[in-house]
Amino acid sequence: MTSPTTVPSIRLTGGVPIPQFGFGVFGIEPDRTADAVALALDAGYRHIDTAQMYRNEQGVGAGIKKSGVPREEVFVTTKLANDAQGHDNAITALEGSLRRLGTDYVDLYLIHWPLPAKDRYVKTWQAFDEILKAGKARAIGVSNFSPAHLDRLAGETGAVPSVNQIELHPYLQQAELRRYHEEHGIATEAWSPIAQGEVLGDEVVTRIAAAHGRTAAQVVLRWHLALGHIVFPKSSSPERIRENIDVFGFALSDEDMRALGGLDRGRRTGPDPETFDG
Numbered sequence: 200m201t202s203p204t205t206v207p208s209i210r211l212t213g214g215v216p217i218p219q220f221g222f223g224v225f226g227i228e229p230d231r232t233a234d235a236v237a238l239a240l241d242a243g244y245r246h247i248d249t250a251q252m253y254r255n256e257q258g259v260g261a262g263i264k265k266s267g268v269p270r271e272e273v274f275v276t277t278k279l280a281n282d283a284q285g286h287d288n289a290i291t292a293l294e295g296s297l298r299r300l301g302t303d304y305v306d307l308y309l310i311h312w313p314l315p316a317k318d319r320y321v322k323t324w325q326a327f328d329e330i331l332k333a334g335k336a337r338a339i340g341v342s343n344f345s346p347a348h349l350d351r352l353a354g355e356t357g358a359v360p361s362v363n364q365i366e367l368h369p370y371l372q373q374a375e376l377r378r379y380h381e382e383h384g385i386a387t388e389a390w391s392p393i394a395q396g397e398v399l400g401d402e403v404v405t406r407i408a409a410a411h412g413r414t415a416a417q418v419v420l421r422w423h424l425a426l427g428h429i430v431f432p433k434s435s436s437p438e439r440i441r442e443n444i445d446v447f448g449f450a451l452s453d454e455d456m457r458a459l460g461g462l463d464r465g466r467r468t469g470p471d472p473e474t475f476d477g
């Protein structure tokens with residue numbers, strides 16, 4: 200087990216600390232989620248990333264209860280479903296999440312996708328600001344937003360998201376977007392941090408893993424942490440859930456970081472946010 204105290208936290212704008220390492224539950228069957236979450240909490244995770252569209256928020260809530268870890272010690276993120284964008288819908292949808300999660304607040308509420316063709320994200324963001332002020336979310340942010348979408352939010356509402364959760368891994372390094380985040384005080388969350396397993400057979404990754412006596416997944420996750428990204432790899436396997444968080448006992452050299460930095464090829468595993476319409 201990894202002690203939760205060895206996982207560093209990052210302070211979001213507004214002052215809320217977020218554990219830099221968490222557990223993603225996309226694709227975990229609703230009826231298996233409670234066990235997976237309880238196991239992850241037992242292994243030292245204190246940050247769970249779910250979404251309304253994953254249909255497993257109820258399992259997340261049940262898993263936290265089952266683990267015996269107090270609710271306030273777990274950082275819980277959920278995301279607004281694409282079909283619930285718009286001011287009133289975003290507020291009603293959060294009430295549903297809170298009911299399913301069995302809690303009266305989330306730590307972070309995200310707009311899941313910008314859906315530019317639908318053009319509802321600015322109105323949705325105004326509701327998010329109200330949700331923040333009402334204390335139903337400790338922090339608010341977005342996911343899959345480009346610099347143009349972020350500029351528009353700030354320009355039209357004055358409220359800057361504390362987080363942008365984006366697809367990010369060695370094959371898709373998103374340099375321009377990460378620079379934008381740094382300049383605007385937005386924390387970078389990396390989804391599909393191991394590219395759903397695609398990068399694990401890369402010979403650069405396996406060579407570095409062998410040199411450190413670590414697994415390929417641990418090397419890639421360590422690379423993210425060194426760059427300051429917040430990560431939450433998903434696994435349904437108890438062994439891999441434990442393996443993934445066991446990344447705090449080694450460090451990558453500058454040369455390792457340079458070699459991993461050279462793997463960028465602009466390859467997405469998921470949809471392109473500019474064209475994805477939900």
Ligand SMILES: NC(=O)c1ccc[n+]([C@@H]2O[C@H](COP(=O)([O-])OP(=O)(O)OC[C@H]3O[C@@H](n4cnc5c(N)ncnc54)[C@H](OP(=O)(O)O)[C@@H]3O)[C@@H](O)[C@H]2O)c1
Nearest residue numbers: 223224225248342390391392393394395416432433434435
């Ligand atoms: N905001 C968004 O639009 C968005 C989109 C996608 C994902 N996410 C979030 O990001 C989280 C992580 O992304 P993801 O689930 O897409 O991909 P990921 O974490 O990069 O990869 C998960 C895949 O890798 C396998 N895996 C996990 N650990 C492994 C290890 N140590 N060795 C070998 N294989 C391993 C898993 O299989 P097993 O389960 O069999 O171990 C699973 O097939 C999601 O759960 C979700 O919370 C957000």
